[in-house]
Amino acid sequence: MDIRQAYADARAAGASRHRDIAHAMGITEGMLIDAHVGAPRSGQEGGLQAQRLRRDFPALLSELSRAGELMALTRNAHCVHERTGIYEHVSAQGEPGREMGLALGEEIDLRLFYSQWAQGYAVREGEQQSLQFFDAQGVAVHKIFTRPATRLAAWQALRADWADPTAPAPQWRLDTPPTPVDAPDVDADAFRAGWAALRDTHEFFGLLRRHGLTRRTAMHLAAPEFAQRVDPHAARVLLEGAAANGTPVMVFVGNKGVIQIHGGPIKRVAVMGPWLNVLDARFNLHLREDAIAEAWAVRKPTVDGLVSSLELYAADGELIAQFFGQRKPGQPERCAWRQLLDGLVDDPAWSEESVGCAA
Template sequence: METTLSLKEAFAQLKESEPKLRIREYAKRLNASEAELVALGVGTTAVRLRPDFVAILGELESLGYVMALSRNDEVVHERKGIYENFSTTPHASLFVGKDIDLRIFPSAWAYAFAVTEGEDKPRKSLQFFTTDGIATHKVYLESKSNMEAYDTLVAKYKDENQSSELEIGALLPLESTELPDSEIDVKSFQESWINLKDTHEFFGLLKKHKLTRTQALRLAPSETHAKKIDNKALRRALELAAKEHVSIMVFVGNAGMIQIHTGEVKNIVEHGPWINVLDPMFNLHAREDGIAQSWIVRKPTEDGIVTSLELFSEKNELVCTLFGARKPGIPELESWRKLVEQL
């Protein structure tokens, strides 16, 4: 209780002295998790929800037009639309809508809250956190969202436990520990890469050969398959995609979520260390000084070569990936390949 009170007081003081910080930054300053700070508002600004995550996800479509937000430390991905075409398996849940496109890993999720922020114009959201208290996904209501459906959902899933106390676990790693190159069967790995039939097989390839992703790129069959390039690549790719009207896919992930945008980008804006996409339906905010490695990666598939731009943090975590817009059975856009050549 003493810890909770002292954190609450410290949070209040910090908000008063620096009112414009994001809650993720407040958490870092206070050596706490974002979930712990949200939980301090239980009874006033937050309602604790039962951890029935798949059931809650299955009802998000009822909210209508909303904004979906997923992020990691380096990149924020915001996409407006309706949560459509929900499905779930023992390993993952999916939304495959034309606007909101998600790959969800609920086993990493631990907490959910309904949150009301702001006094003049209160903004309502559903916020989900992984076992380490880090935000994995947020659903923000817009002016044309179904407020009644939101209230019904919150009432239905309100937890009997409305305590501010959380049991925060260890930090969830996005990347495993790297083995020495000498312990890797490099020849077998390279042959497997060359014989790929689908981009989704790549994750299994890493697991089979006990490789981290950056190690795999470093040990690729050739520079044609993986080439390290300058860390301004994301900025250049976005600017070229906007200028040349190239439809792209932008993936941003964390331990519990991958969020995807498919379509053109138009308004590319630099603001301090951030490079931003500021379009009506899609916003991206990427902290360029947090990108430590940028790679052009090519994988063979039954539809031909698929090319991606992969961006990594200093911790070797994959924080953002760009592809040319495509669907299975359709070859990669030639305009995307030409764009990548310019990088």
């Protein structure tokens, strides 16, 4: 198959998203991008062009602040999270190729799992410029786009510094990563006791590992005062409520390579067909409501009081998105957020007490 020509034909026919075009061609998005490494064919100037990047991704991200304002995009199969800002306070630790990193800027807030980053590209199509990163199967883990306020000279210098014209074509893995499964024997009582004993939300990951549980199964095993299944359209109700009363939220969307976080108020919530959207100036969210198989109101005990969230799951158990009330460590969550979440639950086991929350 001539991937470049098939892509050009799809674009001419009106297709827009690289991911969808690649899927229709029976390949992954990374394969599509890599096929465009090198100069475009005659007659395709302004079309898709790509350059492979050197693979020291933590060092590359640590230099992005030179370019100023950029748009960070992280997605999974059912949700896209876009946040505009500056890549600040970027750090990483761990052995090369297996680093874990952070970006803790005022607006760009990321958790980075570099062991899942296999290949990176500088991409240009018309006036749109980006850096795009893919896992070993060619599935996108993170993308970075220029914005009108980007320092283009610094951006171009970064592209030139990090381009690797001698890099060989990647050897994409065609196997599908195994789906996580639960341990065959789970002590549900011990798990519930461990949940009740949590002192920090980050301890939840260790609790799952100790008991050999997937996250969605944990929801089903949890005590009713800590997890309640709610309507699949709960995210719409929650976001519309937060936009109406100005409650600041935290929106987590991730994949195996990145978790991207928005923190702050939201203003414009819009439903367009199956998509639930937040369409603000510096934050966009695009969520497929028809992909939500289960939605859960969740509480975790911490030293700062209960921390409440809404978690969305796809039919295969994938975590699509999480929503929290915005708060800082050492502070209780806002009562306004807790009341929004409590309004989703219709079960007397879920107490509506606001003890431990802040006005």
